[in-house]
Amino acid sequence: MSADLEEPTKFDPNNDPAKLAKIGAFVTRKLENNPLVQRIEVPDLQVYVYQGFLGKRDCGILISKIDADAVPSTLYKGTEQAGFRTSYSCHLNRWDPDITRVEARMSDTLGIDNNWAETMQGQRYQVGQEFKAHHDFFHPGQSYWNHEGPRGGQRSWTAMIFLNEPEEGGATEFPHIGIGVRPQSGTMLMWNNMKPDGTLNYKSLHTGTPVKKGVKHIITKWYRQNNWLELNTATA
Numbered sequence: 001m002s003a004d005l006e007e008p009t010k011f012d013p014n015n016d017p018a019k020l021a022k023i024g025a026f027v028t029r030k031l032e033n034n035p036l037v038q039r040i041e042v043p044d045l046q047v048y049v050y051q052g053f054l055g056k057r058d059c060g061i062l063i064s065k066i067d068a069d070a071v072p073s074t075l076y077k078g079t080e081q082a083g084f085r086t087s088y089s090c091h092l093n094r095w096d097p098d099i100t101r102v103e104a105r106m107s108d109t110l111g112i113d114n115n116w117a118e119t120m121q122g123q124r125y126q127v128g129q130e131f132k133a134h135h136d137f138f139h140p141g142q143s144y145w146n147h148e149g150p151r152g153g154q155r156s157w158t159a160m161i162f163l164n165e166p167e168e169g170g171a172t173e174f175p176h177i178g179i180g181v182r183p184q185s186g187t188m189l190m191w192n193n194m195k196p197d198g199t200l201n202y203k204s205l206h207t208g209t210p211v212k213k214g215v216k217h218i219i220t221k222w223y224r225q226n227n228w229l230e231l232n233t234a235t236a
Helices: 017-032 056-069 097-110
Strands: 047-050 088-091 121-125 131-134 155-162 172-174 179-181 188-192 206-208 211-213 216-224
Touching: 017 097, 017 155, 017 188, 056 088, 056 097, 056 121, 056 216, 097 155, 097 188, 097 216
Parallel strands: none
Antiparallel strands: 047 188, 088 121, 121 216, 131 206, 155 188, 155 216, 172 179, 172 206
16 A cells, blocks of 8 residues: 555546545535534545543543553555564554444544444554555555455545554654654544545555654544445454
8 A cells, every 4th residue: 555556547446536525525514514623634634633632531541442452553465564564563453342332433533434433443552663655545456456446446545543652752744744743642634645636645545653652542433435443244
């Protein structure tokens, strides 16, 4: 998901710009009508911040769940690169009451039905660990797309919450637009992986910079074009 590959021009119902544009427009209205959400004013990318979204107690609960289950993070088959993603991660049980409650608030904030979201992922970054520059959207030209496309379609929005604050490093940076967001406990960062017309936004390239001191914990939700849960009930 990191290479700017040439995308196929043939229409793909699992990567439908009309649907993705509609989702993008709805979420944009929802976020911009929320007085607690701030848009980061940059060209070419819709990115928003909700400070203090989660309290200390919920952050602590989620950190404990991540630490209990985290294993070395992986990449999609065919995109593996040594040292590219060096964090630890785990999928969080969406039927756990604590997870269900947090997910419901996240999805309500964006205005997207939670069934359209993949299983939420928890991630832990220790000193020196990072996630190099990548896109969250799927590249339909990659080999994994034949598997992922029918499982909910393209990724539309990303919602990520910082659960704690490492002493140094660990910012989420968007190199194409020149901004970085420093981890702040409880803050939710949201962005549209598509342009307003529903096509892939390469300016959404981002990186989890190396932690220099301390530990960083985050949770991430990726929303799809279609109902993800309906198509993945057995593995959710």
